Amino acid sequence: xxxxxxxxxxxxxxxxxxxxxxxxQNLNHDAxxxxxQDPGQGLRLIYxxxxxxxxxxxxxxxGYSVSREKKESFPLTVTSAxxxxxxxxxxxxxxxxxxxxxxxxxPGTRLTVT
Amino acid sequence: xxxxxxxxxxxxxxxxxxxxxxxxxxxxASDYFIWYKQESGKGPQxxxxxxxxxxxxxxxxVTVLLNKTVKHLSLQIAATQPGDSAVYFCAENxxxxxxxxxxxxxxxxxxx
Numbered sequence: 001x002x003x004x005x006x007x008x009x010x011x012x013x014x015x016x017x018x019x020x021x022x023x024x025q026n027l028n029h030d031a032x033x034x035x036x037q038d039p040g041q042g043l044r045l046i047y048x049x050x051x052x053x054x055x056x057x058x059x060x061x062x063g064y065s066v067s068r069e070k071k072e073s074f075p076l077t078v079t080s081a082x083x084x085x086x087x088x089x090x091x092x093x094x095x096x097x098x099x100x101x102x103x104x105x106x107p108g109t110r111l112t113v114t
Numbered sequence: 115x116x117x118x119x120x121x122x123x124x125x126x127x128x129x130x131x132x133x134x135x136x137x138x139x140x141x142x143a144s145d146y147f148i149w150y151k152q153e154s155g156k157g158p159q160x161x162x163x164x165x166x167x168x169x170x171x172x173x174x175x176v177t178v179l180l181n182k183t184v185k186h187l188s189l190q191i192a193a194t195q196p197g198d199s200a201v202y203f204c205a206e207n208x209x210x211x212x213x214x215x216x217x218x219x220x221x222x223x224x225x226x
Binding site: 033048058100102104105107 | 156
């Protein structure tokens with residue numbers, strides 16, 4: 001069953017703690033993305049990666065970090081430096097950065113920081 | 115900068131009616147467009163796409179129209195059903211860094 005998995009679905013953390021969100025894909029896609037979505041809002045790009053061991057900042061990278069050690073995995077760490085981390089986080093993948101390809105999304109992780 | 119925007123943030127229709135969701139884009143170099151549906155608490159799902167060398171594409175109950183002259187994209191849903199209630203996003207591939215540019219989204223509400 002091909003697709004993108006994100007875990008966990010719901011995550012709760014205390015303020016000041018780092019937290020890592022998991023994203024795995026078995027679509028053999030080169031490009032992977034992380035978005036943040038706030039209630040009633042659109043998608044804002046946090047980080048994206050075209051190939052293993054390479055990634056670029058998106059529009060709102062401050063307070064976040066990523067790694068791409070394997071093609072199928074692109075974990076996102078929400079650090080204590082992120083001032084307003086409570087949000088819905090979406091991971092996506094695409095066959096490549098260039099080209100007329102759709103982007104596939106995971107089911108999302110809802111992070112609540114108190 | 116380039117942007118993809120929607121004319122209406124909310125749309126309410128009667129079950130069985132046709133729905134039209136609009137999207138404006140600003141980059142004439144964009145070559146590919148996608149419509150996504152996002153149900154509450156879930157990730158966006160692909161609905162239909164269209165390349166810039168086309169002006170219309172049809173799927174099952176959905177049609178996407180592209181008007182490059184006025185940089186306008188629309189999604190038409192025929193015989194709208196309660197299960198169509200969701201937020202709909204358009205996305206634009208403008209060949210800048212491999213990123214899709216997403217619109218803000220339109221919430222479609224279907225009244226039974």
